[in-house]
Amino acid sequence: MRSRSEPATALRHRTVRTPAGRLHLAEQGTGPLVLLVHGFPESWYSWRHQLPALAAAGYRAAAIDVRGYGRSSRPAATDAYRMLDLVEDNVAVVRALGEESAVIVGHDWGSNIAAASALLHPGVFRATGLLSVPYAPPGGPRPTDVLGRLGGPEQEFYVSYFQESGRAEAEIEPDVRGWLAGFYAALSADTMPARGEPDPHFVARGGRLRDRFPAGPLPAWLSEEDLDVYAGEFERTGLTGALNRYRNMDRDWEDLAPHRGAPIEQPSLFIGGALDASTLWMSDAIDAYPTTLPGLSASHLLEDCGHWIQQERPDEVNGLLTDWLAAQKLTSM
Template sequence: MSQQVTEITHRLVTSPGGRIHLVEQGTGPLVLLVHGFPESWYSWRHQLPVLAAAGYRAVAIDVRGYGRSSKPAPRDAYRMLDLVDDNVSVVRALGEESAVVVGHDWGAAIAANSALLRPEVFRAVGLLSVPYTPPGGPRPSDIFAQMGGDEEFYVSYFQEPGRAEAEIEPDVRGWLAGFYAALSADTMPPSGAPDPHFVSKGGTLRDRFPVGRLPAWLSESDLDVYAGEFERTGLTGALNRYRNMDRDWEDLAAFGGAPIPQPSLFAGGGSDASTTWLTDAIKAYPVTLPGLVSSHVLDGCGHWIQQERPDEVNRLLTDWLAALPT
């Protein structure tokens, strides 16, 4: 059902960490949109008006540590349990009892865990780019330390406090441009080139980023928005998500192997390592996501799926939402 699209509204709501900044558009059933690294509510700019026009109350947040949301100082304030609590607090602050939650990248993990831990609040879950993997298994830092041989996996690089900040913060705009380009289908390094997910000894991530060309989905003004946010906030709050992965592993141990039974959707990019490295997780969906409605891998799409292919993602989301039980 198409509705007249209202203007977007910015709001601050109270959360356990202080405040969450959100942007909302439309009226109807609540759809909560959760971004990943290194982004903001703005990564959902193409989805907000379409969801609003389809009859939903679309709400995109700045995750704790980003944008105008609070940035608590303690490193362990960015554990998964806290981010799930933030999502619940947003739903409650908006006067709603339940919501559909959709996440991209780290937001996909936050959305999945929100549905897993609080099924009475999150009645359905959409995951973009990063497949669902149930809690459990080996300690995350041990897994990442074994990847790459003589090179260092980017997650391990991000986990050391201050290290990535020293690389990024002298030139936030340039670093973000390179990072976005490195993971976009039209600008990523060609097959056989050094992998930008790894760091050589004594090097930086930026050494392997493409230079001088923005991906087609990212305009100079879009880049200005992202750079302006991180130039103001710094990167520590965002990077602290990576620095809590072992804490999450401990916090969620009681949910080891747990499936998410609510209706679910997955969409990933065929050229995105976050999707292709986890093909076994996608194959396990009949067990891990027994409520899965549909799963899609978009050929020729990179990591920033809802920005690279907004029309396709919007169609997948609206079709899935329309089929959900009310």
């Protein structure tokens, strides 16, 4: 709770009870609730530029640590990180904050989590903003069957590389800070490998993901102090909870089978980076938005922007988010 001397606009940290056990969040501002969900490998801190901007615009912004990350609980079982569980965590956060509904905004895996939350609980999540990863309805072939064919005999797609418990951890754990710096740089507009260089989304057979990370300075959006924050969290928690999200993709495919092909009807917004592989590879999903996101207000591709869009281009993302929220004419419940 906020102390009597603490202004309503100050950043506040708290934990709430969810099916995960304990879930940490940082919140700022008062007004209609906007729930912010990060991706891999990040934390609530990924929304550090959006929290004050949303608060200044008249919203109560709450950025969570997804289960397995930061100060939130880290269940031991791999299958405790399936999508259905993460959605129920989000519902519990809304209730714990004393609200009946919220707008949910997610980036990277958080975009998938936000979309699933809106799909499964339309009465709780009245609008959804999706950053970097486009919405594709549940369905299609089993994910690992598709992923296993990517890359051919000489290399392996990074999502497949993450599937085996302990494999990626063995690469990352000896130098968490260095690995994170390389991963962030590999997907940032100003430091990503040039066209024709080895693609850091793939691992050479028998190699490591970090073998294809760019060498050189940090991306412009990431200071040494920012990197210290991220590294400090993962040096404390390890990466297994975060990686377990990837290890539940087939379970999610089975769990969400009743919703195959289902659109998200609520008001929605998409923002992607024009240089982000997520937007390039999923261009067909963006083209399908008139069917899959019938409530879409706008779809934006930011030129010369990579994957970490709300950190690479915070002012533009803040403007798009606050304009979209204002158009929804939200009121506190």
